[in-house]
Amino acid sequence: MSIPTPEPVGNHISTWGEGSLWDRDTLLYVDIEAHKILRFNPKTGEEKIWDAGERVGTVVPRAKGGLVYGGDKGISFLDEATGEITLIVDPEPHLPHNRFNDGKCDPAGRFWAGTMPTDVKAPKASLYCLFPDLTIENKFSPVTVSNGIVWTRDQSTMYYIDTPRRNVLAFDYEVSTGVISNERIAIDTAQWNASPDGMTIDSEDRLWVAFCHGSAVRCFDPKTAKVEAEIALPCIEVTSCAFGGEDLGDLYITTGKAKFEEPLAGRLFVTRPGAKGVPAVPFAG
Template sequence: MMSSVKVECVVKESCLIGEGPVWEESEQTLLFVDIAGQKIHRWSPTTNHIQSMETGAMVGFAVPRRSGGYVAAAGRSIVAVDWSSRTTSRLLEVDQEKPKNRLNDGKVDPTGRLLAGTMALEERPAVLERKQGALYSVTSDLSVTKHFDQVDISNGLDWSPDEKVFFYIDSLALSVDAFDYDTHTGDMSNRRVVYRMAEGEGLPDGMTVDVDGRLWVACYSAGRVICIDPETGVRLQSVSLPVMKTTSCCFGGPDYSDLYVTSASLGLDQSESRQQPLAGATFRVTGLGVKGRPSNSFAG
């Protein structure tokens, strides 16, 4: 299967920290953010055209909203995004007692509930005050629940195809964890490790789940995306990319068989930048022989 896998750079515009790719089925576009560049991007594979807007704060993620537009993480705030006017309006704020925190990755569960995590501001990539973050959920009426704290870098999250398991990454823990998940209440319990990163696999960052329930995890500082069977804890596949700081991934394309992978350029020295001219670009991986699922939209 690996012999047919192809990796191509599709968005050459370099991001300081490209993150949170989401495939928009209705628009057939890829939505992603540049965290440190404080921008939200939309790229069309049909026209190869990219549209962007500035957020005025570090932006951890952007996801579609059922009522139109998007919701995004800007600093410690969840904001509504009006794409036509390129403006944002604040809906709520988390970690009010921690002004040196920010929101990082976020995703919407099968019922339309938004889950989003926080972390301390970094001194440099992956160097920060530890145990300052938390994981929150936001319901359609904008009620906020804190599920747990003592998080270092709240990162990848997704759900099993049967919606009964929630997968979660705290990057510096070097593991992918699972919880039993109740989609009706949003409650999560029975936390356990389903995969521990091996030597040379870097930090687990963004993540997506395919239709068969396997996890695809971007490995920051290791230049790859790995596929994990959460039932056995076995790595099934590894896809190498021409950049070291792979940050996140999602499935997209007309039949969700393309894997889109974001990357970062922030923190590279001159030598590393010369060796990785595509650092910060976005890539498309084809020929994996698997498919992903449509993303969920926030119900609020």
């Protein structure tokens, strides 16, 4: 499919943008290293920005109002009106160099988010599930850099990225319990000299994967593992993507700054790839 060149939108320039998600006619995302949570309104251009006071890897809306995010200290609530932060849980107090990275809510409103070590690249992190009653379970470990996570329309499959594995994993998923099983490789990305990072899913169950250090987002059919589309970005650190807009037909893409100068690094981009996303589920707790 022919896809228009992504255009930068908004004014914020992220040190390391991540965690994009469409919510209430706006795009939520984070600037990890700047400790920021952002809500961008594409109609007005308004950007609401909250300082989390810590690195924050992912953010999702809460059904009761406000936001839920994962950061250095664990998982917390954020009151959008006051900026008040309330810590919910830190499942890794024994691992002070670990922080939360990417995450999303499953079809039942459970918040899945995983951790990563900030000191050394080693498999000493985990993927967690926060239930609506605020209990938390370790669902998959060990992992090294927990990243993109999505669920299929029929709620039978969960896809997940642990970045250094250079693949997309698939699991059988039980929506009533949140149990995952039958781990397998759905897509092998080792042919690209880049790291699979954030990921979203469209209405046809195709996977759109951002490639960090790779200047691209690629669309895969997980049934065949074939590339259906590729979007080139004008900066190397491409970190996450999310469908948004009135028809969920806009693809927003976050980026980060590299170790060398790039004029558009850290910008938020948008394009119309000819596919449509699915609504994000808020945290039910």
